[in-house]
Each structure stands twice: as structure tokens, then as C-alpha cells.
Amino acid sequence: xxxxxxxxxxxxxxxxxxxxxxxxxxxxxxxxxxxxxxxxxxxxxxxxxxxxxxxxxxxxxxxxxxxxxxxxxxxxxxxxxxxxxxxxxxxxxxxxxxxxxxxxxxxxxxxxxxxxxxxxxxxxxxxxxxxxxxxxxxxxxxxxxxxxxxxxxxxxxxxxxxxxxxxxxxxxxxxxxxxxxxxxxxxxxxxxxxxxxxxxxxxxxxxxxxxxxxxxxxxxxxxxxxxxxxxxxxxxxxxxxxxxxxxxxxxxxxxxxxxxxxxxxxxxxxxxxxxxxxxxxxxxxxxxxxxxxxxxxxxxxxxxxxxxxxxxxxxxxxxxxxxxxxxxxxxxxxxxxxxxxxxxxxxxxxxxxxxxxxxxxxxxxxxxxxxx
Ligand code: HEC
Ligand code: HEC
Numbered sequence: 582x583x584x585x586x587x588x589x590x591x592x593x594x595x596x597x598x599x600x601x602x603x604x605x606x607x608x609x610x611x612x613x614x615x616x617x618x619x620x621x622x623x624x625x626x627x628x629x630x631x632x633x634x635x636x637x638x639x640x641x642x643x644x645x646x647x648x649x650x651x652x653x654x655x656x657x658x659x660x661x662x663x664x665x666x667x668x669x670x671x672x673x674x675x676x677x678x679x680x681x682x683x684x685x686x687x688x689x690x691x692x693x694x695x696x697x698x699x700x701x702x703x704x705x706x707x708x709x710x711x712x713x714x715x716x717x718x719x720x721x722x723x724x725x726x727x728x729x730x731x732x733x734x735x736x737x738x739x740x741x742x743x744x745x746x747x748x749x750x751x752x753x754x755x756x757x758x759x760x761x762x763x764x765x766x767x768x769x770x771x772x773x774x775x776x777x778x779x780x781x782x783x784x785x786x787x788x789x790x791x792x793x794x795x796x797x798x799x800x801x802x803x804x805x806x807x808x809x810x811x812x813x814x815x816x817x818x819x820x821x822x823x824x825x826x827x828x829x830x831x832x833x834x835x836x837x838x839x840x841x842x843x844x845x846x847x848x849x850x851x852x853x854x855x856x857x858x859x860x861x862x863x864x865x866x867x868x869x870x871x872x873x874x875x876x877x878x879x880x881x882x883x884x885x886x887x888x889x890x891x892x893x894x895x896x897x898x899x900x901x902x903x904x905x906x907x908x909x910x911x912x913x914x915x916x917x918x919x920x921x922x923x924x925x926x927x928x929x930x931x932x933x934x935x936x937x938x939x940x941x942x943x944x945x946x947x948x949x950x951x952x953x
Pocket of ligand 2: 918
């Protein structure tokens with residue numbers, strides 16, 4: 582049986598604070614390491630545009646200024662998060678790429694490729710349907726546990742993360758400020774991921790050309806953008822029976838992804854049992870859910886190539902060719918996946934429209950950047 586010991590460095594003295602059998606979870610709590618400093622967190626109200634839905638509130642993790650700031654520090658901290666100090670969350674969720682990584686499938690600290698493409702982290706506060714492509718994490722803070730310990734991602738051990746946080750010069754006071762803890766030993770995995778989730782919930786993207794034209798009336802679409810919006814992307818104004826892209830069926834405004842799980846027809850497999858990645862089916866165990874993935878946001882889509890859960894399409898042109906070609910007639914394909922004619926002019930219009938979903942201010946907003 583493995584035995585582990587924990588040490589807390591305090592005032593230059595190292596005190597062995599517990600040696601026990603490895604059970605996983607948090608190191609044992611001992612009475613040492615009082616933290617000084619303020620402990621009254623300041624409630625934070627999310628600034629949500631009036632045309633957005635109400636954010637999903639997590640009563641177990643209310644937002645506070647100090648919690649968000651702590652989460653931002655951890656999100657960007659390679660030393661704390663990865664076993665070799667080489668990567669943080671931000672290595673795969675890069676602000677300049679709308680918090681994706683530009684790879685078809687993510688590569689972790691061991692240079693091994695994972696099975697899926699990194700997701701954009703914008704507007705997570707509005708997703709009621711579970712996180713990850715397959716919805717496998719029901720709560721945002723719970724999601725953050727996994728990349729830390731995944732061998733294909735940060736390949737760390739939570740006990741090691743907590744040991745570093747508890748013995749750090751700066752973090753204990755930040756945990757006290759955010760969560761009111763009195764003692765270093767009260768810094769837990771749950772508080773760590775809750776802080777990260779608080780930071781993530783503040784990342785709101787609502788400053789694209791689309792927002793300026795449609796909701797703020799301070800800008801205009803070009804002719805091509807207008808054509809893309811009115812007659813192609815959205816489904817209004819289309820005579821019944823017309824073969825039509827209808828992207829807005831599933832990628833509807835203002836989120837441009839309704840977070841529901843669907844098979845959008847990308848996979849050419851013989852039967853529902855043959856998906857390489859079962860997606861939602863892997864979570865629910867239901868065969869009919871195999872090959873269904875969460876409908877993601879198209880906000881900032883021009884920046885987040887390659888596309889789909891496995892990054893199979895390098896460009897948006899390839900994505901449009903897929904949808905225009907229709908699916909593969911599997912019984913669980915969404916009924917809105919039907920082929921449609923797409924002229925070069927219409928294709929250019931759809932691409933122009935998709936370009937209006939880019940939010941440049943998000944990419945440099947210092948509230949979401951690495952702390953200095
Ligand atoms: C090695 C690259 C990598 C690292 C490091 C990484 N992620 Fe991710 N992230 C991914 C991939 C790939 C997915 C999609 C996972 C899936 O669907 O199974 C993802 C998905 C997510 C999602 C889900 C978003 C949504 O809309 O459902 C969140 C939130 C997230 N990551 C946060 C984090 C946080 C927080 C960290 C650091 C603790 C982190 N990630 C570290 C690659 C990475
Ligand atoms: C039936 C619902 C549905 C319709 C209609 C639809 N999509 Fe999708 N879309 C999805 C789903 C589900 C996914 C995720 C599939 C996956 O990754 O396996 C997706 C993924 C995407 C992606 C990749 C996003 C990323 O982050 O990698 C793009 C781009 C996209 N769709 C664009 C469009 C466009 C443009 C149209 C119209 C031509 C369209 N979609 C129509 C459901 C739909």
C-alpha cells in the first residue's frame with residue numbers, strides 16, 4: 582500500500598503534518614498554518630447584455646471579485662497546474678484564439694494527443710446542459726478537476742497541486758480573501774476548481790459586429806453579410822419546402838449554439854454502434870445517443886479552426902461543404918441535416934456572415950488575460 586506524507590512550509594519551518602494511507606482526495610486536515618489578511622469576499626454581479634438569457638446560477642459557487650481573481654491566477658499558472666510546470670489551462674485555451682488552441686486535437690504535457698478538440702470558453706455561464714462535447718461534466722467547477730489529472734492534459738496529481746497551493750507565498754491569502762478560510766489546510770480541491778469556474782463564468786463574448794448591427798444599431802452589415810444572415814443562416818423568410826442551410830435551427834442567436842446534443846451528420850459509419858467517439862452515448866449509455874455532441878457556439882468561429890469535436894475540418898469552407906452535402910442517413914441524425922444547393926456567391930455570403938461573429942475586444946480584454 583502506498584504511503585504519502587504532506588509537508589507545509591511555514592515561517593521557514595517544515596512540519597510533517599500527516600502521513601497516511603493513500604486514499605485520494607484532499608490531504609488530511611491539521612491544525613497549523615493560520616492565514617492572515619482580509620476574509621470578506623465582495624459579491625460580483627455578472628454584466629450580461631439585456632438580449633442574453635439569464636445566466637445559469639450556481640448557488641454552491643456565488644461569484645465574488647476575489648474568487649474570480651484567484652481563479653484567473655490559477656487558470657494561467659503552469660507551476661501549480663502541470664506536473665512539469667510546462668502548461669496551464671491557458672495553454673490549450675488561448676485568449677487570442679477565443680480560448681481554443683488551434684489544434685485539431687489537444688496535446689498535453691507528454692506531447693500525447695487527446696481524442697478531442699479544445700472548446701472555446703466563452704459564454705459558459707449560459708450553458709444549462711453539461712460541459713465538454715459530450716456533456717460529461719454537469720457542473721462547471723467539476724469540469725476543471727479533470728484536465729489537471731488527465732494524463733493526456735496536465736498529468737498532475739491533486740494532492741501535489743494542493744501541496745503547492747498551501748505552501749505558496751501568495752495563494753493562501755487569496756484563498757482567504759475569496760473563501761474566508763482561516764488555515765492553509767482548508768485550501769481544498771473543491772475551492773480551487775470553484776475559483777477557476779468563477780473566472781470562467783465571467784468570460785462573456787458579446788461585442789461582435791453582429792451584436793453592434795443587430796442589438797446596438799451602431800454598425801451596418803455589408804451586402805454579403807446581410808445576404809448570409811437573412812437568406813441563408815437564419816430560417817425566417819424561407820418558403821416552405823425550400824432546401825436551406827438553416828444553421829440557425831441549432832446555432833441560434835444570441836448564443837449561436839443552443840447547447841443541445843445532436844448528431845450533425847459528420848460521421849459515415851455503418852450503424853449506431855460504430856462511432857469511434859460515442860459522444861453523448863458514452864455518457865448516457867443509450868445507443869441512440871451515440872454520435873451526438875453538444876451544439877457549440879459559433880461566436881468567434883473564424884478564430885477557432887479546426888472544427889468539430891475531433892477537429893476534422895480545417896476550414897469553414899470544408900464545414901459548409903459538409904452541411905451542403907447533407908449527412909449520412911443514420912437513424913439518429915438530426916432532421917435539420919439535409920443537403921442544400923450552395924452557389925459560390927451564397928457560400929461567400931455565409932462565410933462573410935460567420936465573420937461578423939468575431940469579437941475582437943474579447944481577445945485583448947485584460948480581465949481575461951494572464952495576471953501580471
Ligand atoms: C491539453 C489541452 C487542454 C488543457 C491543458 C485544458 N483543456 Fe480544457 N478542454 C480541452 C479539450 C480537448 C476539451 C474538450 C473535452 C471533451 O469534450 O472531452 C476541453 C474542454 C473544456 C471545457 C468545456 C467547455 C464547454 O463548453 O463545455 C472547459 C470549461 C475547460 N476545458 C476548461 C479547462 C480548464 C479550467 C483547464 C485547466 C484546469 C483546462 N481546460 C485545461 C483541452 C484542454
Ligand atoms: C441540426 C443542428 C445543426 C445544424 C442545422 C447546423 N449545425 Fe453546426 N453543429 C451542430 C453540432 C451538433 C455540432 C457539433 C458536432 C461535432 O463536433 O461532432 C456543430 C458544429 C459546427 C461547427 C464546428 C464548431 C467548432 O467549435 O468546432 C461549425 C463551424 C458549424 N457547426 C457551423 C454550422 C453552419 C455554418 C451551419 C449551417 C450551414 C450549421 N452549423 C448547421 C449542429 C448543427
